[in-house]
Amino acid sequence: MTPARRPTTPVFAALGLLVAGLGLAAIHVAVRAPGERARLAESTRLVKVLGLTDLALFTEARYTRHPSMADLHTAFQDNPMSFEHFPSGLFIAPPAHLPGGQIGQSEKDFPQ
Amino acid sequence: MTPWLRRQRALADYTLSALGRRKGKNISLVVIYALIVFLVASIMMFSSGMRREADLVLSEAPELIVQQLTLGRHELIAGGEVEKLAAIRGVTAAKGRLWGYYYDRLNGANYTVMVPDDPTIKLEQGQAILGEAIPRSRGLSWEGAPLFLSRFEGDLVKFDVVDTLSHDSALVSADLMLITEQDFRDFFGLEPDVYTDISVSIRNEREIATIIAKAEKVMPKARFVTRADISRTYQKLFDWREGLLVTLAIAAILAFGIFAAEKASGLSAEETREIGILKAIGWDTGDVIAMKLWEGALVSVGAFLTGAVAAYVHVFLGGAGLFAPVLKGWSVLYPDFALTPQIDVLQLTTLFLVTVLPYVAATLVPIWRVATGDPDQVMR
Numbered sequence: 001m002t003p004a005r006r007p008t009t010p011v012f013a014a015l016g017l018l019v020a021g022l023g024l025a026a027i028h029v030a031v032r033a034p035g036e037r038a039r040l041a042e043s044t045r046l047v048k049v050l051g052l053t054d055l056a057l058f059t060e061a062r063y064t065r066h067p068s069m070a071d072l073h074t075a076f077q078d079n080p081m082s083f084e085h086f087p088s089g090l091f092i093a094p095p096a097h098l099p100g101g102q103i104g105q106s107e108k109d110f111p112q
Numbered sequence: 113m114t115p116w117l118r119r120q121r122a123l124a125d126y127t128l129s130a131l132g133r134r135k136g137k138n139i140s141l142v143v144i145y146a147l148i149v150f151l152v153a154s155i156m157m158f159s160s161g162m163r164r165e166a167d168l169v170l171s172e173a174p175e176l177i178v179q180q181l182t183l184g185r186h187e188l189i190a191g192g193e194v195e196k197l198a199a200i201r202g203v204t205a206a207k208g209r210l211w212g213y214y215y216d217r218l219n220g221a222n223y224t225v226m227v228p229d230d231p232t233i234k235l236e237q238g239q240a241i242l243g244e245a246i247p248r249s250r251g252l253s254w255e256g257a258p259l260f261l262s263r264f265e266g267d268l269v270k271f272d273v274v275d276t277l278s279h280d281s282a283l284v285s286a287d288l289m290l291i292t293e294q295d296f297r298d299f300f301g302l303e304p305d306v307y308t309d310i311s312v313s314i315r316n317e318r319e320i321a322t323i324i325a326k327a328e329k330v331m332p333k334a335r336f337v338t339r340a341d342i343s344r345t346y347q348k349l350f351d352w353r354e355g356l357l358v359t360l361a362i363a364a365i366l367a368f369g370i371f372a373a374e375k376a377s378g379l380s381a382e383e384t385r386e387i388g389i390l391k392a393i394g395w396d397t398g399d400v401i402a403m404k405l406w407e408g409a410l411v412s413v414g415a416f417l418t419g420a421v422a423a424y425v426h427v428f429l430g431g432a433g434l435f436a437p438v439l440k441g442w443s444v445l446y447p448d449f450a451l452t453p454q455i456d457v458l459q460l461t462t463l464f465l466v467t468v469l470p471y472v473a474a475t476l477v478p479i480w481r482v483a484t485g486d487p488d489q490v491m492r
Contacts, residue, residue: 008128011128021421022424025424029453039280042280045172046285047169048172049228050290052284055165056243059443065213066224070186
């Protein structure tokens with residue numbers, strides 16, 4: 001008579017597999033590291049030789065393509081009181097010097 | 113196996129059999145739990161990957177960029193300002209940069225057109241070097257295919273594509289188009305002695321503030337963007353994105369929290385009776401608590417491991433497919449790159465502590481009350 005299979009056997013095996021999965025991920029990190037270093041070095045080299053300032057992540061508008069070079073009030077640059085056009089504008093934080101959540105105060109409310 | 117281990121294994125066996133009696137409910141609990149861990153871990157891995165990438169790549173950005181502002185907008189800067197900046201003590205070099213945007217009506221994409229200031233890049237008039245996304249989007253699939261650009265109806269300017277920037281640098285160069293200074297000025301109709309902005313190299317980074325103070329006197333209307341500002345912009349951008357995604361996920365996390373707390377902390381009449389029977393047949397309080405501990409640990413550790421491994425696969429092997437549409441936005445051109453795989457042990461530990469520990473604690477508290485009671489009272 002074969003002994004009944006204990007319920008922990010498959011569950012512990014599955015947990016072991018998952019831990020092995022994390023181990024494989026660590027191996028993947030190590031295996032990919034030299035190639036990734038070369039890729040980043042190439043990007044860094046290009047940034048240096050061309051004097052680039054921004055990542056080419058959002059190419060849809062000038063203030064999302066070059067957030068660090070953009071005008072200070074980019075959200076309203078195309079038209080006063082215009083709404084934000086682009087979804088990536090959602091991901092760009094408002095400038096730190098603007099008081100959050102308040103619109104339409106007088107000039108003296110803004111730190112100069 | 114030592115008697116202690118044998119005992120623990122037997123307790124785990126019993127717990128699993130008990131969990132198996134409510135299979136559907138428990139499997140759905142683990143699946144939802146794992147999904148929540150997957151979502152939060154994906155957001156954490158993706159955002160920290162992007163932050164790290166931006167930090168590293170932009171560490172070589174120009175120390176200082178000087179922009180002219182007119183009517184609150186970025187304006188062309190006169191060539192004479194370059195010499196004024198170069199004359200400031202501590203400045204190694206000041207160079208006028210020429211770059212701008214071109215909207216291509218054919219594919220609806222924006223290109224960043226730039227004049228390279230690097231002697232190793234050999235370009236002649238009428239030639240262009242393109243970032244990897246432009247030929248991809250324009251369908252210039254064969255070697256040497258020229259690029260035709262039209263600025264207005266009836267206009268056509270031809271550029272011979274002499275090279276394509278390496279795929280490795282796509283993150284910073286996907287939409288770049290490099291042309292000669294003469295071509296740039298002709299194409300955009302620029303005066304001979306104006307620039308988009310000025311990049312300033314500074315010998316000692318600690319002198320930047322002093323140099324800006326001096327430059328402000330010479331160019332009072334200019335805006336100064338330092339390398340630290342650029343880095344801060346990106347750190348903030350990705351912090352903001354991470355916060356926003358987590359905020360969106362909070363509703364799901366809260367719903368799960370309520371579900372899990374209800375499941376873990378409130379004992380059903382059936383479970384209470386089961387504990388009463390176990391105590392009546394001789395289990396002591398320690399055994400009952402150990403059994404429940406096993407239940408909490410198996411559920412939460414299983415869900416944590418599944419979620420974490422799936423998040424790694426999603427972000428670093430699957431190209432963060434869930435976030436890609438949000439990242440691409442309305443862009444026609446976007447860099448084709450995979451994030452550098454990285455496992456942040458501190459990040460994973462934090463996630464483990466905030467997901468596994470509360471669940472295990474929530475299972476333990478109510479059981480303690482029942483397990484220490486009199487079996488006869490508990491069973492009633």
